[in-house]
Amino acid sequence: MVVFYVMPPRARVWWVLVSSLFFYCYKSWNEPVSEQSIWLFAAIGVSYVSAVIMDIIPREGRLKILRLLLLLEGLFADFGMLIYFKYYSFFTNRDILVPMGISFFIFTSTGYLFDIYRCKYRAERNPLYYALFTCFFPCIMSGPIERGDHLIPQLKNLHKVKVIDADRMANGISLLVWGLFAKMVIADRIAMIVDNVYGQYYLYGSVELIFASVCYSIQIYCDFMSYSTIAMGCAKLMGIDVIDNFNAPYLSLSVKEFWKRWHISLSSWLRDYVYIPLGGSRCSKFRTYINVMITFLVSGIWHGAGLNFVIWGGIHGILQVIDGLLSPVGKKINELTKAKTDSFGYRFGKGFITFVLVDLAWVFFRVTDFNLAVELLRRMFSKPDLWVFFDEGLYKLGLDRRESNILFIAVLVLVVVDIAKKKTGRSFGDIILSQPWWFRWCVIIALFFALLTFGVYGPSFHPVEFIYLQF
């Protein structure tokens, strides 16, 4: 970052590209470039050439079939790589080294090819900018999945970024510390409860298992949201805006809304490149529901080669279909009962039901064995142990009273931030930036020292990898 600021502005793009490639390709001191890196270069080359030729060929006329062929060739190369790396070991039971963040890289690349095919914007002719777009280091490992018309113009203006811009720095740093706080103070701390209870589920009753599943919902949210927020913060410090991937998903009032707030860049990618090409909602009800199911099954498969991910995607698809089917009935009931749909109680109830449904689906995401997931769900509702509320049993699940208090306060901070994000529709950095300077400084400094002190790091703790790195 320091080099970025001190080097000649025109050279910044080169520096960011070299950093991105190093970030992606570096394996170890003895073997600086990993074998898998060659696939990255090949994929960048194929999609770049395909996109440029597609852009040259007129959309209408005799050669338009060639455009389609180029798109298919690009998609074949991208998805071929994705399928090989992600599903080879699943079908052959042989382990292979999978390039980091391959799913995110492939989705960025294929989205770009689709956009060029549809003539949404012109293909980037400068291979430097295209390569940087596909492997921009803050986003490459766990997203967000960027779009060409959003990121490439910003990359072209890297030389115009001011070295000292207090507002931009405050925005970027606040995102960085918030992301690190969510990861190191919340996600990695709550992981101790989740790992302990899921690892020895047979020792625990309903309340403890339900509590652990709620903890997992918070863990996966903070874990993934933190990565995206850190990526946003890094990019912001270089003067680049990337998509805010999460906007208070657990404050959603329906599963449909949840997917508008959770992993926004993936949801919108699936909408634009899977759901809409399938016909979207501009067809019969039945066909729409099939499209929804296919989209969510693709989402599940994208997350990993495992039946549990397919089931998880399927559950979300089914929940959306049921929501679609029952919403007219629900409206009728509301009319008949004159329900106060704007009241806090009504909205809280809807939010609570949504959270419970999403939370139960996460069990299949966490537990790779289907039978085990079913057994866990069975035990959640068949082993009552309400006494754990009174005999301090909840403090024996992996965190003692002090650590639990720290976690509780940190989660409260998360709730406050999410409410603010939902109300304003803005990123954490923008919310902070809209505050007076002294408040901004206090928040940043408080978060920084909180993560420095209460963060789960160092020899006393085992570092926990970002969950979404595996995708």
Place this chain on the structure above:
Amino acid sequence: MKTFVIRLLRFFKNTVRVTAFLIIVAILLEIWVLWLRPKHYDGNLMMEAFYEQPRNSIDVLCVGSSHTFVDFNTALLWEDYGIPSFVIGGSLQPFWNSYYYIKEACSYQTPKLIILEALACNIEDEYSEHGIVVNNYSGMRWGMNKLEAIRASVSDTDGVIDHSLFFEEYHTRYTDLDINDIDLEMGDEVKTRNWKGFYDYFLTLPLPRPELEDDIDPLPITNKQEYYYRMIIEYCEQEQIPLMIMVSPDAGYNEVAKARYMYAADIAEEYGVDFVDFNSYYNEIGLDFNTDFADIGHLNHEGNRKFTAYLGDYIDEQFDLPDRRAESTDLYDSWEQNAAYIDSRYDNYILKTTEDLDEYIDRLNALPDDYEIYIRISDITWIREQMSKFLGIYGIPFVRPYDEHLYVIRDGSTVVLDADDNGLFTERELGSHRFAANTSGFIFDGNDIVEPGRIGVIVVVLDTYNQCIADSTVIVSDEVHSDAY
């Protein structure tokens, strides 16, 4: 022109804001480090105290493992020989650690003698554990000595940078922060500038006296230890600082250790350096293995006094060390203070462990003016002869059935106090500590000093110099401490 001025002003404003923010974070980070850094008597606090010493005031520098800071009594060396000495030692300190400590120390002081303690001959590890590195180096000031010391202690794969920042180790201390972490004067335990690195070990463990065979051949120490051992000798040679290498008395002394010390002694001889294994002089020192050891490796409060007296005689004879007691008070006043501190801690311990009431009374009467004695007669309807004598000494009458007063013996006279409406007799602040006496009992830093509801003559001895409770007891018979809380 106007645009240029506006842009310049904006740039200036931005720069000021960013700089101010960074300065505030740096200041807070410094406070964070001060609070959370480990505060161990060995290693880090010792080095911090070292930097507080007046320049060129230390004549004898003792460097080595934990044996140095519990065996080498700096107070006794000052009181009996007028030698201003300082101990720099960390637990399980290898020679590379000692080497960089010596180099660092010699950039601030000009010692007339360096005593190197040789327990490191028995350390076989090539690198130090993470905790030891943090403990021993976090007190050193940043510089090449610190960086090289860390580099020598840490393998490449462990990461020099990780070990250098120490944050990883610091932050977990939030779980045991207390008043001493926040109080920069370190409470009553360490008077930073006055502390000379020595720590009295008040514990007694009877141990068998080591009996070794005579026929032992030298056994090489590890290459790395030998390398730095030689470096220390050569450094002292180069700086023309007399060096003495010693092995302090050790109840765990065995054939292997002796063989290694013999090897180290041969190297010392090669350079013409004094090497003394004090395990060969138990009788001359007067060590009693039943009373003079705190654990298998360390001398206790009695043992270190015997050993230091013997060592003091030895270095006083062998090396040219001036008696500084009559010299500039500014330079050596802290050694006087250090001796008073160590002596008072010793006196407190002896008071605490005295069981005979007559002896206890004698000790109380011998206490200097820094002490205050608080006495309450709690719920007793009868009194024994000795207890009556005890109260009589301080002019305290025995009132039946309840005596509602608190008696305070201060500066040789007895003051009688009544409780106020809230039941409070008196309260006072001692540095960062709070002491209070009320009708329920005595409280120090929020804790009851004597179990509430105890019957008898309650005696609390307050050491105002060390800001601590020197002793507390309830006299119910002719013995004290037989049933103390």
